[in-house]
Amino acid sequence: MEQHNNEIVKFDNSPPTGIQVVLREFKKDKVAMLSFFGITLLIVVILVASMFLNQEEILKIKLLERFTEPGVNGYRLGADEAGRDMLGQLVIGAKNSILIAFAITIITSVAGIALGIIMGYYGGFIDNLFMRIIDFFITLPSLMIIIVFVTIIPKYGVLELILIISLFQWMSTARLVRSKALSEGKRDYVNASKTMGTSNLAIMFKGILPNLSSILIVEVTLNFAGNVGIETGLSFLGFGLPPSTPSLGTLVNYATNPLVLSTKWWVWLPASILILILMLGINYVGQALRRAADAKQRMG
């Protein structure tokens, strides 16, 4: 009984809706704001710059310019084994990596959120069934299975890669949303809506979903960073993007050649550092959002 009272008191005092509080808290965190604007600027610059680049010209093989050092002959970041300009490849690769990670994030978030809310709201059989499926997917050695999928699909391209990765990345969002929707579904406002005859669909997506917005923005941001890591990792191993479409991972992959790794740093190091900056920046923003969303950790 006492617990019930507490809940009501908390409910009355609760500040405006979730996402507004998070953003208000987030603005107080200077470092997070800085990384947010830095990363946004970086992504915008990469996307805009890639539009002005002639991809065919950059990917043309010029053996005479093989391993040109940075700053020579107008190659600002040098050239690779085939004489291709590294700076241009870096921008195009970064664009591809970012857009693919973005697509995977959108697909897995939509799927995970929809499934999670349905599971949490209805409970019972649907919930049990999908929990079993999620448990199964989580224990799969997903990296290996993605690689196997990539090698057996006959017509393999960017879209296929996005779908294959998405197939193994929706579970954590679904599980998180499900657990939150489960506790949210027992709240008074949901019961009130039910009594008033609001449709289940409306309760789920207009009633419960907005209340989960604060944790979702955290989840989506961190997933985005994770997906950049997965795509570049796969491309690094040679099972990500096809060779015709450079990714940051394919550029780092040149370092598997010991000669390149030890003496031609300009071929692989810039791409590695760019991945590092992206990962650190996006993750930092994500963790700052998490702190902002968690009342216990707020900086005040």
Add this chain to the structure above:
Amino acid sequence: MWKTIVRRVLVMIPQLFVLSLLIFILAKLMPGDPFTGLITPETDPARLEELRIQAGFYDPWYVQYYHWITNAFQGDFGRSYTYKIAVSTLIGERGLNTFWLSLLSAIFVYLIAIPLGVLAGRYQDSLLDKSITLYSFISYAIPTFVLSLIFVFIFGYKLMWFPTSGTVDVGADPGTMAYYWSKIYHLLLPAITYAILGTTAIIQYLRSEIIDAKTQDYVKTARSKGVPMRKIYTRHIFRNSLLPIAAFLGFTITGLLGGSIFIETIFGFPGMGQLFIHSIMSRDYSVITSLVMLYGFLTLLGSLLSDIIMSIVDPRIRID
């Protein structure tokens, strides 16, 4: 207690079954068959056909699945056609390398994470705590392959402190002290890299456990009895916070396995992860299916282990 374990193991069985079915289907979808590797210009197509019939290539899929799974239970995973030896022998050899690497990495994980976690929790909000939090954030965000490459570049090629590939020096005689030292020496850099990446969860968990424990009644009691703060940390808080850390062992194993593909590729370390990549490149299907199955099994085992340790440590999560 036993009920929990038995139930957990029972849940594992259908999971393993579905996993094996999935892998079997994937293997069937792969182009070619186990005899593709044997084809030479002199091969008689009729003889090949005969071999296929003999091996049950045209049997219905459930018969083939039955043969595959029963053979696997008896330790017969077929033959690798690039290495021309039994898959079980091949994986046994490579698995041992991966095992030593994982063991050393796990030791380093705990050696790094426990002191850092305890210090961060004890001196909460100090400069030390902030640096440790920053370290654990970076190690969490940095992708395995990027850190490994940078380490190979700096410590292997530039400073030349460590060898950059292999498991042992070519010149070392097996059985001598120099041989074992050379083995450990080859393991050190990959193991340290591995360990740095795996510390985040333990540091953060230990830190928040210790911060929570500070306000607990048993600490206040000890304090009011006049026990010095240092003793409270070593005798009371540390012991209480350390137990749940044991539960991370299972997850550490799982994490190490997942990372082994990157680490072994970059450090030129002939373990199971590198074997997997080579088998994929040479389309060595019997090795691929066995490895995916083995990794799936070990992942399940890791989470089982964590759940069991957790239920020993924390009686609240037992199923009765």
